[in-house]
Amino acid sequence: MTPVSLPPQSLFASAETPFRRFLRDFFASRLAGVACLLLGILLLAALFAPLISPQNPYDLAGLDVMDSRQEPGQLSSDGKLTFLLGTDEQGRDMLSAIFYGLRISLLVGFSSTAIALLMGLSLGLLAGYRGGRVEALIMRVADIQLSFPSILIALILLALTGQGISKIILALVLVQWAYYARTARSAALVERRKEYIEAAVGLGLSPARIIWRHLLPNCLPPLIVVSALQVASAISLEATLSFLGLGLPVTEPSLGLLIANGFQYLLSGKYWMSFFPGLALLLTVVSINLVADQLRDVLNPRLQTQ
Template identity: 45%
Template sequence: MANVDTEARLDFADRGKTVVSYRRKEFRRAVHSLIASRWALIGMLILFAATFIAVFGPWLAPFDPNRQNIMMRLMEPGAEAARNGTYWLGSDHLGRDVLSRLLYGARVSLLVGVASIAVGGTLGTLLGLISGYFGGWIDDVIMRLGDIQLAFPFILLAIMFLVVLGPGLVNIILVLGIGQWITYARIVRAQTLSLREKEYVEAARAMGDSLFSILFRTILPNIVAPLTVIASFNVASVILSEAALSFLGLGVPPTVPTWGSMLSESRDHLLANKWWLAVFPGLAIVFTVLAFNIIGDWLRDFLDPRLKERD
């Protein structure tokens, strides 16, 4: 009996070492692939910079983003402030510092992007697993609900819900998240339909594993890769949607600076050649979205099993 226990422990230890070795190998491969792909490295650096700004923006901002000074309105970039300080990126029509609002706006834009994907991805993955595993009328109901939602333009649907619910950070996250669920549900459903007939799933059923264990421990780990790629692309599209809704006045409250609201406030001053009001928040959106798209392309190639075998 003691020999059996000893062999079991040794076997468990060997498996643990194998898993650790595999993870280290994959990590080294990821670092090598990231360095080899210059664009992916640039995208990662941009994303790290945006995340750093979002986290430490309140400490980096030279002014209160909502502090108004009408006497210093529409100052050009580099102008001296009334008190000690400099408007490095200029001031807006209310005399607020553009740089400070840009730093604070990074937090809202990234939070909305990541949180909306978390909401939509979780809901879509759960419904996709249920739809693909059970099939039948459950599958029909879930997929028809998705088809009904896709029949409406997404931005129009978001505007309709925000008009009813009212603007706000939580509301915009929920609306943008719910608007993304069908993308994940369709991908997960297609993968689950294929995987539910595999031998290891049949073995899990034969061993008496619970439904939760089969769905989330046997099937879900095998479909994480495509979900990760889709999520990286969707974050970029959600950030653009948030900017569009904020531009229309349906985003977060006016006291919360966002890149979209900064663009909205700049439109009345573009003809007066106050270019900095639109250029800087526009560039922030462009570079952030571009970084997520580049990382999405890299993840798609890195997780491709055909390329993995080639490496």
């Protein structure tokens, strides 16, 4: 009986793309997969908050003072709504308030991180590539800023500028940029001495083209990890400032502000007004940190925890 020969498989069909390899390595950790799933659920809840929230918690016409401080699972005064997580002192559904507060917290965290990354990356690459007085000036300013606690700098800036989303984003940008600048500068110094950069210089390419076309792609991996960690840091810092009354106004609620509003009722047994927003904040920060930790291991296997 003549054996049947199978057609040779294409080398391209069996090749694993870098993106597939990244996904395989990232989801090799079950904990990272769970954290990624949780973070995705939180992002979707924040994005579609107006559609999935049982109530618009900041529409004064839809609130009833008779629903103030209802325990979890209680019905509204008109019997049309069940408050799964209870209500606050103004009769707002806590579940809806958490969804809306999560939108503000994530908006502040991601926006401030993106702007600070762009600012710090540009200055860090410039310092690492040019060196000399430019590097000394940028790094001395970064060193001076990093010598002070982040919350102290943010408090001073907000005391000068006042409350508001745009103002707290600006404060967080000015707090964060130095981390990216130092990381980008360190990566640029390593890449600057390699042959491909020297070859680009020998070919007469402009410094701007060398930085953005050749140096930048090889400096991004550590910055991706730092930016992921800084998102969680920015959310935590914003929550702290809002808890202290210096972050966002009551018309732009975040998770930190919801915790602050319910904190005064803890001793009277109304735990749910602070507990559930605090739990949402904890899950958000922990999931981001776990995702960032797995990104670190995947992008730099030498740093993998044993």
